Amino acid sequence: MTDAVRARRVVPARVRIMGWMLLLMAIVLVTVTLVTRTFLMQRIDADVTSALEQEAGELSRVARGGVDRATQQPFRDVRELLFNHLQRQHPDDDEVIVGWVAPGEVLAQDRSEPFRLATRPDVLDPILASDAPSGAADTDAGELRWIKVEVTGPVGDRGAFVVGYLVDRDRAEIDDTIQTLVVVSAAGLVVAALVAWLVAGRILAPVRLVRRAAAEITERDLTQRIPIAGRDDIAALASQFNSMLDRLEQAFGTQRRFVDDASHELRTPITIVRGHLELMGDDPAERAAVVRLCTDELDRMGRIVADLLMLAKAERPDFVRPEPVEVAELTGDLYAKCRALGDRDWRLASIGECTARLDPQRVTQAVVQLAQNAVQHTTAGDEIQVGSSCHDGQVTFWITDHGAGVPEPDRETIFGRFARGSTGGAAGHRAGAGLGLAIVHAIAEAHGGTVRLTSPEGGGATFSLDLPGAAP
Missing domain, CATH: 3.30.565.10 (Histidine kinase-like ATPase, C-terminal domain)
Known part of the structure; x- marks a missing residue:
């Protein structure tokens, strides 16, 4: 993979910041939504169980007393007890109450019920035949949570009181609430994405200035500086970058002066040697004088080069060995x-x-x-x-x-x-x-x-x- 392909696949820091913020918010919102739904469902189950147990407890107390609270007369049989108790109940819209008297008479309230359990032996008979005091059954109107209380009359006759509760409507309301929460969360994520984009852009603005300044810096132009605002980490980065540019500008200036001076110092003896060699004649005395002069200039060049090498070594950590x-x-x-x-x-x-x-x-x-x-x-x-x-x-x-x-x-x-x-x-x-x-x-x-x-x-x-x- 070439460097150009890698460069094209690099995700900008602004996008990464926004992506991580949205991912974190999405995880939090999903977690909150799931926890809320679980809590509400458990709350419904607890409320239904409490309501059913309350109805069953009321019948149990009436059966133990064995007295009609209206007439203060004892119940003659189970049918009278169940019929009297049914007439006094005011169930919720999702509750279903029936009484059963052996061998097969079913008693029901005269009201509009969400599910006519008294007319559905396919649902009621399994409940009456069950050994469990409570349970759940599938019906056309949804899941029916039920509780059963068996009663024995004064003459030995038997009966049962069944209270049911349809939970699907409450669960549907919770699902509607969760859907609303999901829609609001999605809208919140969109707003958060916009805010994250703006905030990330504001935070990274000095970084972009650093990048542009670095791109515009050359050996011939080290005058670019970054404006500093605030006292945060980005401002500290910009300050350090400006300090680095100051040092670089000073170092490049020193280097340019150093190269110019070194060129001048080395050019002078070279010019002297070349000039004398070009004008050297055939006279042996003159030739000897030129050779001495050239040797002297070459020695001076050697000393300059040796000194330059010495100064170059001074930048190394092993320049001195204490x-x-x-x-x-x-x-x-x-x-x-x-x-x-x-x-x-x-x-x-x-x-x-x-x-x-x-x-x-x-x-x-x-x-x-x-x-x-x-x-x-x-x-x-x-x-x-x-x-x-x-x-x-x-x-x-x-x-x-x-x-x-x-x-x-x-x-x-x-x-x-x-x-x-x-x-x-x-x-x-x-x-x-x-x-x-x-x-x-x-x-x-x-x-x-x-x-x-x-x-x-x-x-x-x-x-x-x-x-x-x-x-x-």
Whole structure:
């Protein structure tokens, strides 16, 4: 399956949100409907059973008393008892009441009944013959729930009182109620779908803005930003996305400047080498001078490339490999290496007494670069101090010179790539590529530290490398 086919089958987030909301609501509504119907059906069964038991209980009490409540005379037989009791009953519209006197006389009320049980021996006879006191029977008018009370008269004659209840009409009313509930639920789902669509669209609006902004972003246009409204998670996402764009814009700008500066720095020695080679004559002395000049420019190109590679490695997590180092011993080594850089009055100002966790090779590279920078901005015999100190869990290495110092405008940019300060020092001093202090800054950051510059107005400069991880 190709990526294009997969892309066409992707369901939008707005549709998925609406679908899940509708599915949840549908499950809830179906559950409520089924539970409601079950509860109502059980309620009907309980009400019918209660009504039948009430009718049967009334007859049982009358039979135990054996006295006609109107005349206060005892019943002569079962027929009189059942007939008298039937005339006093006022059943519901769905109730059916009959009396039966052995051997086969059926007594009924003179009223319009929903089902004439007295004239339906096919239904009544099985009820009378049943040993169970209650049950259910199928009739033309629906299910008939019945209860039977057998009665024995004063002269030993027998009879029975049967009360029935047709439950289908009540069940039909419940079904109509459930149908209405289903229709209302379906309408509610339609309204909920519309609301879910609108709400999902409102919630996902910032996400769509993020997507459109991301689609419009190119290396040449990183100015797109997302408007932030509210304080919810979507607003936080938009804020983080804008912050990411700020970092990307800054990174791309730095990269473009870096590439432009690197191209310029590498183009210059190439132009010099090519120009001298094109104009080189046959004179051996001239050829030797051109070769020396070309070699010098190629060496400078090599140093620029090496510095660029060093700065590229600074982005890797294994750029520094810290280990426990005695600061006093490392300071002595640094002083010895710095003295070989030039004819200056080198002084070991102080030595820190502690153990620090750092990369001694990278720290040596940074301090030597600072010392080389001091040599380039001083003359022969000028004093340069090298020192270290330990305090508050931090170790500091510094180089102090008494040259021309660093002008105020250069102090903010001097640690950037290809940034050059105003040159001082010996006549004919040639500025480097402007990568040395950038490398020092990268080494300090890789250790979790900083590099500081202090340059008083009277001249001179102190570069300090502050690194954490010092222990007494």
